Amino acid sequence: MSEQTLEIPCNIPADAVNPVEPFLRMDRMPHIWCPGCGIGTTVNCFTRALIDSHANLDKVAIVSGIGCTGRVAGYANLDSFHTTHGRAIPFATGLKLANPELQVVVYSGDGDLFAIGGNHFIHAARRNMDLKVICVNNLTYAMTGGQTAPTTPSKVISATNPYGVFEPAFNLVALAEAAGASYVARWTTFHVKQLSRSMEEVLRKKGFCFIEVISPCPTLYQRRNKMGDGLDTMKYYKQASKIRHGAPTAECDLTKSGEIVVGKFVDRDRPSYFEMLNSQMTETLGDRYAEPEVMCEQC
Amino acid sequence: MAKGFVAINVERCKGCGFCVEFCPTRVLTLSSAFNTKGYHPPNVMAAEKCSGCDLCGMYCPDFAIFGARYAR
Secondary structure, three states: OOHHHHOOOOOOOOOOOOOOHHHEOHHHOOOOOOOOOOHHHHHHHHHHHHHHOOOOHHHEEEEEOOOOHHHHHHHEOOEEEEOOOOOHHHHHHHHHHHOOOOEEEEEEEHHHHHHHOHHHHHHHHHHOOOEEEEEEEOOOEOOOOOEOOOOOOOOOOOOOOOOOOOOOOOOHHHHHHHHOOOEEEEEEOOOHHHHHHHHHHHHHOOOOEEEEEEOOOHHHHHOOOOOOOHHHHHHHHHHHEEEOOOOOHHHOOOOOOOOEEEEEEEEOOOOOHHHHHHHHHHHHHHHHOOOOOOOOOOO | OOOEEEEEOHHHOOOOOHHHHHOOOOOEEEOOOOOOOOOOOEEEOOHHHOOOOOHHHHHOOOOOEEEEEOOO
8 A cells, every 4th residue: 555544644733742742752662562562651641641741750769670561661761770570679678768869660571570579579568568569460470471470370371381370370460469569459451540540649649559550461361262352352351350449358369261350449648667667766765766867969 | 624634654654553443533544555665554544534633643652653633
Protein backbone atom coordinates (compact mmCIF):
# COMPACT_ATOMS: atom_id res chain seq x y z
CA MET A 1 0.00 0.00 0.00
CA SER A 2 1.15 3.53 -0.64
CA GLU A 3 2.81 5.78 1.89
CA GLN A 4 -0.28 7.97 1.96
CA THR A 5 -2.18 5.62 4.26
CA LEU A 6 0.23 6.53 7.03
CA GLU A 7 -0.54 10.22 6.80
CA ILE A 8 -2.61 11.39 9.67
CA PRO A 9 -5.58 13.40 8.56
CA CYS A 10 -6.17 15.33 11.78
CA ASN A 11 -4.51 18.60 12.71
CA ILE A 12 -1.78 18.03 15.24
CA PRO A 13 -0.49 21.16 16.97
CA ALA A 14 3.23 21.61 16.35
CA ASP A 15 4.03 21.72 20.07
CA ALA A 16 2.19 18.50 20.93
CA VAL A 17 4.42 16.06 22.86
CA ASN A 18 3.62 12.63 24.13
CA PRO A 19 3.07 13.16 27.89
CA VAL A 20 5.26 10.18 28.70
CA GLU A 21 8.32 11.45 26.82
CA PRO A 22 9.60 13.93 29.43
CA PHE A 23 9.85 10.99 31.86
CA LEU A 24 11.83 8.72 29.54
CA ARG A 25 15.40 8.63 28.29
CA MET A 26 14.39 8.98 24.67
CA ASP A 27 17.87 8.17 23.38
CA ARG A 28 17.30 4.61 24.61
CA MET A 29 14.08 4.14 22.66
CA PRO A 30 12.84 1.88 21.14
CA HIS A 31 12.87 -0.34 24.20
CA ILE A 32 13.56 -4.09 24.20
CA TRP A 33 10.11 -5.22 25.35
CA CYS A 34 8.27 -7.55 22.96
CA PRO A 35 5.24 -6.50 20.91
CA GLY A 36 2.20 -6.95 23.15
CA CYS A 37 4.16 -6.84 26.42
CA GLY A 38 2.38 -4.88 29.12
CA ILE A 39 5.36 -3.30 30.89
CA GLY A 40 5.26 -0.17 28.71
CA THR A 41 1.59 0.26 29.62
CA THR A 42 2.44 0.24 33.32
CA VAL A 43 5.14 2.85 32.67
CA ASN A 44 2.50 5.03 30.99
CA CYS A 45 0.28 4.69 34.07
CA PHE A 46 3.19 5.52 36.37
CA THR A 47 4.03 8.71 34.46
CA ARG A 48 0.38 9.78 34.51
CA ALA A 49 0.40 9.18 38.27
CA LEU A 50 3.56 11.29 38.65
CA ILE A 51 1.92 14.10 36.66
CA ASP A 52 -1.34 13.94 38.61
CA SER A 53 0.27 13.73 42.04
CA HIS A 54 2.46 16.80 41.31
CA ALA A 55 5.41 14.93 42.80
CA ASN A 56 8.70 16.79 42.97
CA LEU A 57 10.67 14.80 40.42
CA ASP A 58 13.99 15.67 42.05
CA LYS A 59 12.81 13.75 45.09
CA VAL A 60 11.55 10.64 43.32
CA ALA A 61 13.92 7.72 42.89
CA ILE A 62 13.20 4.49 41.01
CA VAL A 63 14.96 1.27 41.96
CA SER A 64 14.71 -1.86 39.82
CA GLY A 65 16.13 -5.32 40.00
CA ILE A 66 16.95 -7.67 37.15
CA GLY A 67 14.51 -8.86 34.55
CA CYS A 68 12.30 -7.44 31.85
CA THR A 69 10.66 -5.05 34.32
CA GLY A 70 14.08 -4.24 35.73
CA ARG A 71 14.71 -2.30 32.54
CA VAL A 72 12.27 0.39 33.70
CA ALA A 73 14.94 2.05 35.83
CA GLY A 74 17.14 2.34 32.76
CA TYR A 75 14.43 3.94 30.67
CA ALA A 76 13.00 6.32 33.28
CA ASN A 77 14.47 9.79 33.20
CA LEU A 78 14.42 10.10 36.99
CA ASP A 79 17.02 9.27 39.60
CA SER A 80 17.09 5.56 38.94
CA PHE A 81 19.20 2.61 39.91
CA HIS A 82 19.37 -0.84 38.37
CA THR A 83 20.44 -3.12 41.20
CA THR A 84 21.61 -6.73 41.34
CA HIS A 85 19.13 -9.56 41.11
CA GLY A 86 16.55 -9.50 43.88
CA ARG A 87 18.22 -6.70 45.81
CA ALA A 88 16.03 -3.81 44.72
CA ILE A 89 14.30 -3.59 48.12
CA PRO A 90 17.50 -3.65 50.25
CA PHE A 91 18.99 -0.94 48.05
CA ALA A 92 15.79 1.10 48.27
CA THR A 93 15.72 0.63 52.05
CA GLY A 94 19.23 2.05 52.30
CA LEU A 95 18.31 4.93 50.03
CA LYS A 96 15.28 5.77 52.15
CA LEU A 97 17.20 5.52 55.43
CA ALA A 98 20.01 7.72 54.17
CA ASN A 99 17.67 10.37 52.81
CA PRO A 100 14.14 10.09 54.27
CA GLU A 101 12.93 12.97 52.09
CA LEU A 102 13.17 10.82 48.97
CA GLN A 103 10.10 9.13 47.54
CA VAL A 104 11.53 5.71 46.74
CA VAL A 105 9.68 3.58 44.20
CA VAL A 106 10.71 -0.04 43.66
CA TYR A 107 9.66 -1.06 40.17
CA SER A 108 10.41 -4.67 39.46
CA GLY A 109 9.10 -7.99 38.30
CA ASP A 110 7.66 -10.96 40.12
CA GLY A 111 10.76 -13.13 39.70
CA ASP A 112 13.00 -10.46 41.10
CA LEU A 113 10.78 -9.38 44.01
CA PHE A 114 9.35 -12.74 45.07
CA ALA A 115 11.77 -15.44 43.99
CA ILE A 116 15.29 -14.29 44.71
CA GLY A 117 14.18 -11.20 46.62
CA GLY A 118 11.28 -12.77 48.51
CA ASN A 119 12.93 -12.49 51.89
CA HIS A 120 13.68 -8.81 51.43
CA PHE A 121 10.08 -8.15 50.43
CA ILE A 122 8.50 -9.71 53.52
CA HIS A 123 10.93 -8.00 55.87
CA ALA A 124 10.46 -4.58 54.30
CA ALA A 125 6.70 -5.09 54.64
CA ARG A 126 7.08 -6.23 58.24
CA ARG A 127 9.09 -3.12 59.11
CA ASN A 128 6.61 -0.96 57.20
CA MET A 129 9.52 0.72 55.44
CA ASP A 130 8.27 3.73 53.49
CA LEU A 131 8.68 2.19 50.01
CA LYS A 132 6.28 2.04 47.08
CA VAL A 133 6.63 -1.35 45.47
CA ILE A 134 5.18 -1.84 41.98
CA CYS A 135 5.43 -5.45 40.87
CA VAL A 136 4.75 -6.22 37.23
CA ASN A 137 3.64 -9.85 37.38
CA ASN A 138 3.87 -11.68 34.07
CA LEU A 139 3.64 -15.07 35.81
CA THR A 140 6.97 -16.36 34.47
CA TYR A 141 10.70 -15.68 34.28
CA ALA A 142 10.50 -13.86 30.99
CA MET A 143 14.03 -12.60 30.38
CA THR A 144 15.68 -15.99 30.92
CA GLY A 145 13.32 -17.95 28.69
CA GLY A 146 10.02 -18.67 30.42
CA GLN A 147 10.96 -20.96 33.31
CA THR A 148 8.55 -21.70 36.17
CA ALA A 149 8.45 -18.81 38.61
CA PRO A 150 6.95 -18.82 42.14
CA THR A 151 3.94 -17.03 40.65
CA THR A 152 3.28 -19.43 37.74
CA PRO A 153 -0.22 -20.91 38.20
CA SER A 154 -0.70 -24.67 38.11
CA LYS A 155 -1.34 -26.52 34.83
CA VAL A 156 0.68 -23.93 32.91
CA ILE A 157 3.34 -25.21 30.48
CA SER A 158 6.72 -23.57 31.05
CA ALA A 159 10.29 -24.22 29.92
CA THR A 160 11.13 -26.15 33.10
CA ASN A 161 7.70 -27.81 33.42
CA PRO A 162 6.88 -29.05 29.91
CA TYR A 163 4.13 -31.34 31.28
CA GLY A 164 2.50 -28.63 33.36
CA VAL A 165 3.31 -26.85 36.59
CA PHE A 166 2.21 -28.84 39.65
CA GLU A 167 3.54 -26.60 42.44
CA PRO A 168 1.16 -24.18 44.15
CA ALA A 169 1.88 -20.56 43.27
CA PHE A 170 2.38 -17.56 45.52
CA ASN A 171 -0.63 -15.31 46.01
CA LEU A 172 1.26 -12.02 46.05
CA VAL A 173 -1.48 -9.85 47.52
CA ALA A 174 -2.10 -12.29 50.38
CA LEU A 175 1.64 -12.50 51.01
CA ALA A 176 1.95 -8.71 51.14
CA GLU A 177 -1.02 -8.34 53.48
CA ALA A 178 0.18 -11.09 55.79
CA ALA A 179 3.66 -9.59 55.92
CA GLY A 180 2.18 -6.25 57.01
CA ALA A 181 1.97 -3.93 54.00
CA SER A 182 -0.02 -0.71 54.49
CA TYR A 183 -1.52 -0.66 51.03
CA VAL A 184 -2.17 -3.63 48.78
CA ALA A 185 -3.81 -3.47 45.37
CA ARG A 186 -3.91 -5.57 42.26
CA TRP A 187 -4.73 -4.44 38.72
CA THR A 188 -4.11 -5.76 35.26
CA THR A 189 -2.63 -3.84 32.34
CA PHE A 190 -6.18 -3.53 31.01
CA HIS A 191 -7.18 -1.30 33.97
CA VAL A 192 -5.02 1.68 33.03
CA LYS A 193 -7.13 4.40 34.65
CA GLN A 194 -7.57 2.50 37.91
CA LEU A 195 -3.90 1.55 37.97
CA SER A 196 -2.77 5.12 37.48
CA ARG A 197 -5.13 6.32 40.23
CA SER A 198 -3.83 3.59 42.51
CA MET A 199 -0.23 4.63 41.82
CA GLU A 200 -1.16 8.22 42.56
CA GLU A 201 -2.70 7.17 45.90
CA VAL A 202 0.45 5.22 46.71
CA LEU A 203 2.67 8.21 45.97
CA ARG A 204 0.71 10.18 48.56
CA LYS A 205 0.56 7.41 51.17
CA LYS A 206 3.10 6.72 53.90
CA GLY A 207 4.32 3.25 54.69
CA PHE A 208 4.96 0.11 52.69
CA CYS A 209 2.68 0.08 49.65
CA PHE A 210 2.37 -2.74 47.18
CA ILE A 211 0.69 -2.81 43.77
CA GLU A 212 0.64 -5.97 41.72
CA VAL A 213 0.07 -5.47 38.00
CA ILE A 214 -0.83 -8.57 35.99
CA SER A 215 0.81 -8.19 32.61
CA PRO A 216 0.90 -10.31 29.46
CA CYS A 217 4.08 -12.05 28.32
CA PRO A 218 3.05 -12.99 24.78
CA THR A 219 6.41 -14.40 23.73
CA LEU A 220 7.02 -16.89 26.53
CA TYR A 221 3.90 -17.42 28.61
CA GLN A 222 0.92 -16.95 26.31
CA ARG A 223 2.49 -18.47 23.19
CA ARG A 224 3.69 -21.60 24.98
CA ASN A 225 0.22 -22.11 26.48
CA LYS A 226 -1.63 -21.36 23.24
CA MET A 227 -3.33 -18.35 24.81
CA GLY A 228 -2.90 -16.02 21.84
CA ASP A 229 -0.95 -12.78 21.71
CA GLY A 230 -0.87 -9.69 23.89
CA LEU A 231 -4.15 -8.36 22.55
CA ASP A 232 -5.95 -11.66 23.23
CA THR A 233 -4.62 -11.54 26.80
CA MET A 234 -5.87 -8.01 27.24
CA LYS A 235 -9.32 -9.13 26.05
CA TYR A 236 -9.13 -12.02 28.54
CA TYR A 237 -8.27 -9.55 31.32
CA LYS A 238 -11.23 -7.40 30.30
CA GLN A 239 -13.60 -10.34 30.36
CA ALA A 240 -12.26 -12.32 33.34
CA SER A 241 -11.33 -9.60 35.81
CA LYS A 242 -13.70 -8.60 38.55
CA ILE A 243 -13.24 -5.47 40.66
CA ARG A 244 -13.78 -6.30 44.33
CA HIS A 245 -12.35 -3.64 46.60
CA GLY A 246 -11.54 -4.87 50.07
CA ALA A 247 -11.92 -8.54 49.11
CA PRO A 248 -10.18 -11.03 51.43
CA THR A 249 -6.80 -11.48 49.77
CA ALA A 250 -6.62 -15.18 50.63
CA GLU A 251 -9.42 -15.77 48.11
CA CYS A 252 -7.67 -13.88 45.31
CA ASP A 253 -5.56 -16.70 43.91
CA LEU A 254 -4.61 -16.54 40.26
CA THR A 255 -5.37 -19.48 37.99
CA LYS A 256 -4.44 -20.23 34.41
CA SER A 257 -7.66 -19.03 32.81
CA GLY A 258 -10.04 -18.31 35.67
CA GLU A 259 -11.33 -15.15 37.25
CA ILE A 260 -8.87 -12.40 38.20
CA VAL A 261 -9.98 -10.51 41.29
CA VAL A 262 -8.64 -6.95 41.10
CA GLY A 263 -9.04 -3.89 43.27
CA LYS A 264 -7.68 -2.24 46.36
CA PHE A 265 -7.59 -4.89 49.06
CA VAL A 266 -5.81 -3.24 51.97
CA ASP A 267 -5.46 0.42 52.95
CA ARG A 268 -4.47 0.75 56.59
CA ASP A 269 -2.23 2.90 58.73
CA ARG A 270 0.55 1.29 60.69
CA PRO A 271 3.43 3.06 62.39
CA SER A 272 6.28 3.37 59.93
CA TYR A 273 9.86 2.25 60.53
CA PHE A 274 10.98 5.79 61.37
CA GLU A 275 8.16 6.37 63.83
CA MET A 276 8.85 3.08 65.59
CA LEU A 277 12.59 3.80 65.67
CA ASN A 278 12.13 7.28 67.07
CA SER A 279 9.57 6.30 69.69
CA GLN A 280 11.62 3.36 70.93
CA MET A 281 14.84 5.36 71.09
CA THR A 282 13.18 8.33 72.78
CA GLU A 283 11.66 5.98 75.34
CA THR A 284 14.95 4.26 76.11
CA LEU A 285 17.48 7.06 75.72
CA GLY A 286 15.37 10.14 76.49
CA ASP A 287 17.32 13.37 75.96
CA ARG A 288 20.41 11.54 74.81
CA TYR A 289 18.67 10.62 71.54
CA ALA A 290 18.70 12.98 68.57
CA GLU A 291 16.63 12.24 65.48
CA PRO A 292 18.79 11.56 62.44
CA GLU A 293 19.15 14.56 60.16
CA VAL A 294 19.69 14.71 56.45
CA MET A 295 23.20 16.08 56.02
CA CYS A 296 23.22 16.39 52.24
CA GLU A 297 23.63 20.03 51.13
CA GLN A 298 21.70 19.48 47.93
CA CYS A 299 18.65 17.94 49.58
CA MET B 1 -15.30 19.16 14.44
CA ALA B 2 -13.16 16.78 16.43
CA LYS B 3 -12.60 17.60 20.10
CA GLY B 4 -9.16 16.10 20.11
CA PHE B 5 -6.44 14.62 17.97
CA VAL B 6 -4.27 11.56 17.97
CA ALA B 7 -0.59 11.63 17.03
CA ILE B 8 1.21 8.47 15.94
CA ASN B 9 4.94 7.83 15.79
CA VAL B 10 4.78 5.17 13.10
CA GLU B 11 8.37 3.99 13.39
CA ARG B 12 8.17 3.27 17.11
CA CYS B 13 5.03 1.11 16.77
CA LYS B 14 5.23 -2.68 17.21
CA GLY B 15 1.71 -3.36 15.96
CA CYS B 16 0.24 -4.87 19.14
CA GLY B 17 -3.18 -3.40 18.36
CA PHE B 18 -4.03 -2.26 21.92
CA CYS B 19 -4.93 1.28 20.76
CA VAL B 20 -7.16 0.01 17.94
CA GLU B 21 -9.00 -2.42 20.22
CA PHE B 22 -9.56 -0.13 23.20
CA CYS B 23 -10.28 3.24 21.53
CA PRO B 24 -13.71 4.12 22.95
CA THR B 25 -14.83 5.99 19.84
CA ARG B 26 -13.20 3.65 17.30
CA VAL B 27 -10.98 6.25 15.68
CA LEU B 28 -8.17 3.89 14.72
CA THR B 29 -7.68 0.90 12.48
CA LEU B 30 -4.59 -1.22 11.83
CA SER B 31 -2.98 -0.07 8.60
CA SER B 32 -2.10 -2.58 5.91
CA ALA B 33 1.12 -0.67 5.30
CA PHE B 34 4.36 -1.64 7.03
CA ASN B 35 6.79 0.50 8.98
CA THR B 36 10.54 -0.03 8.51
CA LYS B 37 10.60 -2.83 11.10
CA GLY B 38 7.77 -4.71 9.38
CA TYR B 39 4.94 -4.00 11.80
CA HIS B 40 1.50 -2.67 10.87
CA PRO B 41 1.04 0.66 12.63
CA PRO B 42 -2.41 2.08 13.39
CA ASN B 43 -4.07 4.46 11.01
CA VAL B 44 -6.56 7.21 11.79
CA MET B 45 -9.83 6.13 10.21
CA ALA B 46 -12.30 8.59 11.73
CA ALA B 47 -10.40 11.65 12.96
CA GLU B 48 -13.63 13.59 13.53
CA LYS B 49 -14.71 11.09 16.22
CA CYS B 50 -11.58 11.58 18.39
CA SER B 51 -12.43 12.92 21.82
CA GLY B 52 -8.78 13.32 22.82
CA CYS B 53 -9.19 11.04 25.85
CA ASP B 54 -5.59 9.75 25.54
CA LEU B 55 -6.61 6.19 26.36
CA CYS B 56 -4.55 5.05 23.34
CA GLY B 57 -1.56 6.84 24.85
CA MET B 58 -2.07 5.09 28.19
CA TYR B 59 -2.35 1.66 26.57
CA CYS B 60 0.52 1.97 24.09
CA PRO B 61 3.43 -0.10 25.46
CA ASP B 62 5.79 1.44 22.92
CA PHE B 63 5.06 5.13 23.63
CA ALA B 64 4.20 5.50 19.93
CA ILE B 65 0.77 7.12 20.13
CA PHE B 66 -0.98 9.72 22.24
CA GLY B 67 -4.13 11.73 22.13
CA ALA B 68 -4.93 15.19 23.47
CA ARG B 69 -7.75 17.68 23.42
CA TYR B 70 -7.51 20.83 21.35
CA ALA B 71 -6.93 23.97 23.40
CA ARG B 72 -10.03 26.14 23.42
